[in-house]
Amino acid sequence: MRHQKKRSHLNRFTSWRKATLVSMSRNLLIYQSVKTTKVKARAARPVLEKLISWGKENNLQSRRKAFSVLQDHKLVKLLFSEIAPLFAKRQGGYCRILPMGFRRGDGASRVIMELTEKRAVKRKPLKKKEAPGKPNTELTKTESEPATKPPEEKKSKQKFLGGLRKIFKKDKDAK
Numbered sequence: 001m002r003h004q005k006k007r008s009h010l011n012r013f014t015s016w017r018k019a020t021l022v023s024m025s026r027n028l029l030i031y032q033s034v035k036t037t038k039v040k041a042r043a044a045r046p047v048l049e050k051l052i053s054w055g056k057e058n059n060l061q062s063r064r065k066a067f068s069v070l071q072d073h074k075l076v077k078l079l080f081s082e083i084a085p086l087f088a089k090r091q092g093g094y095c096r097i098l099p100m101g102f103r104r105g106d107g108a109s110r111v112i113m114e115l116t117e118k119r120a121v122k123r124k125p126l127k128k129k130e131a132p133g134k135p136n137t138e139l140t141k142t143e144s145e146p147a148t149k150p151p152e153e154k155k156s157k158q159k160f161l162g163g164l165r166k167i168f169k170k171d172k173d174a175k
Contacts, residue, residue, distance in 0.1 A: 008043045021047045022069055024113075028095065029070075029079055032121075033114035041097045041113040052094045055084025086117035 010017050024044040028034050029051070036044075051069060054062035058080055067076050087094055093116060100110040 008039055010040065010043060017043075020044075022071075025051060026070060026072070026075060028113060028115065029075060029083060032118050033112060035100065035110065035112055037103070038097070038099075038109040038111045041111050044113070045095055045097070049092065049094050051079060052084055052087055055079045056087060058084065082119050083115070086115075086119060090117070 010020060012020065020040065021044045024034060024036060024040060025048045028044070028048055034041075047069070051066055054066045063076060063080060066079060067073065070076055070079070095113055096116055098112045098114070100112050102108065103110050
């Protein structure tokens with residue numbers, strides 16, 4: 001009999017369901033916020049809460065338990081060194097689920113699942129990539145030309161609709 005075996009199966013086999021929940025927990029630890037469906041978020045919450053509780057214990061056994069779930073040494077180090085200390089004073093409720101609306105295709109309830117305490121994220125400024133050995137032509141043109149002169153319109157070298165005019169001419173000539 002299946003007494004007290006109620007669980008959200010997420011319409012997956014056991015291994016697929018476990019992989020989904022672990023993957024969602026990993027992404028939540030890395031990005032601190034994940035957009036997902038309400039059912040998946042509610043199923044992933046216990047996994048994440050257990051990981052953060054192990055992170056708060058900070059001993060070898062809890063590190064090994066966390067590694068058995070996360071399967072990544074860098075992520076375990078992140079959990080124990082940066083994420084778990086944020087929740088030192090908190091007894092539970094490490095993540096929140098905020099409603100976002102309904103998905104257009106199938107009407108599934110969408111949510112944002114995020115950590116209640118967030119760490120500071122170090123971001124690098126985005127730079128425009130240049131081809132190696134070629135200077136940025138836009139900058140050199142604007143610097144050399146006066147500001148009063150309007151930019152010249154460039155004529156495209158590509159033929160009308162990729163050369164379809166030739167095809168139509170041949171059809172007219174053949175008739």
